[in-house]
Amino acid sequence: MRLYGTGLTLSYDKRVVATDLDVTIPDGSFTVIIGPNACGKSTMLRALARMLKPRAGAVHLDGSVITSLPSKEVARRLGLLPQSSIVPDGITVADLVGRGRYPHQRMMRQWSREDEVAVAAAMRSTDVTELADRCVDELSGGQRQRVWLAMALAQETPILLLDEPTTFLDIAHQIEVLDLCADLHEQGRTMVAVLHDLNQACRYATHLIVMRDGRIVAEGDPASVVTADLVREVFELRCEIIEDPQSGTPLIVPEARRRPVAVAGAGAVAGTAGVPVSG
Amino acid sequence: MNASPPALASVPDPGGPPADARTVAAPRPVLRLRSWSLRLSPRGLAAGAAITLAGLAVSLFALSTGEFTVPVPDIVAALFGEGPPVAELIVDRLRAPRVLTGLLVGAAFGVSGAIFQSITRNPLGSPDFIGFTAGAATGGIAAVILGGSAWQIAGASLAGCVVCAIVVYALAFRRGVQGHRLVLVGIGVGALLVSADWYMLTRADINDAATAGAWITGSLGGRGWEHAIPVAYALAALLPVCAWLSRPLRMMELGDDAARAVGIRVEPVRAVAVVAGVLLCGVATAAAGPVAFVALAAPQLARRVSRSPGVTLPLSALTGAVLLIGADLAAQRLFAPVQLPVGIMTAAIGGIYLVFLLRRERR
Numbered sequence: 046m047r048l049y050g051t052g053l054t055l056s057y058d059k060r061v062v063a064t065d066l067d068v069t070i071p072d073g074s075f076t077v078i079i080g081p082n083a084c085g086k087s088t089m090l091r092a093l094a095r096m097l098k099p100r101a102g103a104v105h106l107d108g109s110v111i112t113s114l115p116s117k118e119v120a121r122r123l124g125l126l127p128q129s130s131i132v133p134d135g136i137t138v139a140d141l142v143g144r145g146r147y148p149h150q151r152m153m154r155q156w157s158r159e160d161e162v163a164v165a166a167a168m169r170s171t172d173v174t175e176l177a178d179r180c181v182d183e184l185s186g187g188q189r190q191r192v193w194l195a196m197a198l199a200q201e202t203p204i205l206l207l208d209e210p211t212t213f214l215d216i217a218h219q220i221e222v223l224d225l226c227a228d229l230h231e232q233g234r235t236m237v238a239v240l241h242d243l244n245q246a247c248r249y250a251t252h253l254i255v256m257r258d259g260r261i262v263a264e265g266d267p268a269s270v271v272t273a274d275l276v277r278e279v280f281e282l283r284c285e286i287i288e289d290p291q292s293g294t295p296l297i298v299p300e301a302r303r304r305p306v307a308v309a310g311a312g313a314v315a316g317t318a319g320v321p322v323s324g
Numbered sequence: 325m326n327a328s329p330p331a332l333a334s335v336p337d338p339g340g341p342p343a344d345a346r347t348v349a350a351p352r353p354v355l356r357l358r359s360w361s362l363r364l365s366p367r368g369l370a371a372g373a374a375i376t377l378a379g380l381a382v383s384l385f386a387l388s389t390g391e392f393t394v395p396v397p398d399i400v401a402a403l404f405g406e407g408p409p410v411a412e413l414i415v416d417r418l419r420a421p422r423v424l425t426g427l428l429v430g431a432a433f434g435v436s437g438a439i440f441q442s443i444t445r446n447p448l449g450s451p452d453f454i455g456f457t458a459g460a461a462t463g464g465i466a467a468v469i470l471g472g473s474a475w476q477i478a479g480a481s482l483a484g485c486v487v488c489a490i491v492v493y494a495l496a497f498r499r500g501v502q503g504h505r506l507v508l509v510g511i512g513v514g515a516l517l518v519s520a521d522w523y524m525l526t527r528a529d530i531n532d533a534a535t536a537g538a539w540i541t542g543s544l545g546g547r548g549w550e551h552a553i554p555v556a557y558a559l560a561a562l563l564p565v566c567a568w569l570s571r572p573l574r575m576m577e578l579g580d581d582a583a584r585a586v587g588i589r590v591e592p593v594r595a596v597a598v599v600a601g602v603l604l605c606g607v608a609t610a611a612a613g614p615v616a617f618v619a620l621a622a623p624q625l626a627r628r629v630s631r632s633p634g635v636t637l638p639l640s641a642l643t644g645a646v647l648l649i650g651a652d653l654a655a656q657r658l659f660a661p662v663q664l665p666v667g668i669m670t671a672a673i674g675g676i677y678l679v680f681l682l683r684r685e686r687r
Contacts, residue, residue, distance in 0.1 A: 120587030
């Protein structure tokens with residue numbers, strides 16, 4: 046395996062998020078990490094992307110401890126789309142995407158032909174070529190996220206980590222971004238994403254990692270991993286699992302708060318509709 | 325194709341990417357020689373050339389005019405030690421060191437401002453706002469009041485700047501330094517130092533207080549080669565560091581995570597940038613006093629003139645240099661025979677132009 050962590054203790058200052066955590070990213074997979082808020086999923090991703098130095102244990106990339114490799118060398122093998130980045134005033138799409146080429150450049154080699162080709166290809170596959178001259182700050186949220194993805198793609202890394210790439214996007218743009226990720230995975234990249242939506246995770250992941258309280262509770266193929274018991278245990282949510290009519294993957298249907306009222310009685314209680322009924 | 329002589333190739337290169345690869349729509353010239361390549365921004369180059377020409381014109385005007393007019397050919401001759409004796413005295417001993425000090429100090433302030441605005445991702449993050457120039461001023465005033473020599477005043481103001489920067493950086497440090505913390509802590513420390521300055525001025529002997537009062541406005545009056553040369557050495561040492569910093573700093577404007585993701589070691593780069601920025605600011609203040617506004621305005625002016633995203637170090641240097649000598653010329657001539665300290669003028673000129681540019685922007 047190219048990317049894995051062993052015995053990781055992860056913390057922010059004094060607050061320990063995870064202890065003795067082992068994680069392996071299968072090569073060529075689309076790995077999705079899920080879990081309730083504060084379960085340590087983003088923290089683990091950040092450790093894998095060497096954004097966070099583990100207090101104990103180590104992340105390995107291609108057999109070496111990741112922090113022992115030159116930082117630019119790592120950046121040519123492993124890319125990260127951070128949860129939030131800053132858009133400098135007045136930067137154009139082409140300029141921003143081009144900055145993804147940084148690890149391939151040097152002071153005296155600022156813009157090679159490979160840079161040109163990589164940037165053009167990244168913009169094409171994220172469908173932002175038309176936006177090349179536009180200012181990033183005047184784009185919609187969905188377009189903007191495609192531009193950031195293009196920048197990460199221009200980096201041309203075989204492994205790409207994404208920290209909540211769909212947050213702040215509406216449903217259509219979420220699907221658009223995830224479809225794009227699936228395309229990138231099919232082209233041979235190893236993709237690792239932290240997602241919030243269980244159903245999206247089941248639909249897109251080839252390998253699912255389920256976390257709670259800084260531990261990996263279950264992992265594997267979504268169809269075999271995701272059960273009603275697991276969802277109840279991890280998310281404290283009662284649910285029913287059915288088959289996604291579109292993709293055939295598990296679809297989590299949360300239990301309704303109230304048992305549905307029988308249709309015949311519905312008219313009789315119409316005057317009190319909407320008033321919560323306890324018990 | 326790669327062995328071709330150095331040539332300006334624009335980005336959609338017919339021989340480069342495959343025909344179906346739609347390249348970047350806005351062609352940016354790239355200078356290539358073997359495996360070397362240099363990316364140029366036409367607007368940035370044009371802006372650089374225009375600012376340089378303006379700087380030359382202002383410099384020549386400042387060298388030539390005044391109480392005694394020296395024709396331009398005599399200036400050139402005098403600079404090479406072959407002019408008429410009067411021209412040599414006036415140009416070489418009086419005007420040239422002042423102009424040169426102004427250019428160098430302005431450039432140093434411009435770059436220092438650009439570095440700190442970039443690190444803090446905030447136009448208010450320039451050293452004159454976050455207390456560093458205030459630290460230099462406090463050091464300088466203390467030296468003036470204690471009767472220090474010109475060298476001691478310069479040394480004390482450099483030391484004041486460095487100490488102040490260390491204090492601000494240490495107070496703002498919490499899991500690395502975040503821009504807004506640096507700005508807020510710096511403004512606080514700066515305010516504290518300004519009150520210390522006033523305390524010293526009120527307690528000082530009236531003559532010392534007058535000298536110190538003139539010094540804290542920032543002035544190029546009476547600056548000789550002994551002022552210009554240390555700044556020149558400092559710039560010669562620090563500008564290569566800044567050139568190296570320029571690319572990682574540009575990436576860090578996208579956020580620390582984005583910069584780390586492309587392989588930048590953010591904390592060491594930031595530490596080097598802070599040291600370079602503090603030294604530039606300290607050396608400049610030591611030579612000319614805490615001239616207001618150049619460090620704040622130069623990077624912002626440069627950015628708007630070149631329409632580049634983020635701050636650019638070389639253009640900030642050029643703009644700072646021109647801004648300072650332009651302001652000094654105005655301070656000397658506008659209200660002649662009264663000579664104003666340049667610090668009063670930089671704020672006026674830079675401020676008016678910046679407001680003009682901000683008003684012209686659509687957003």
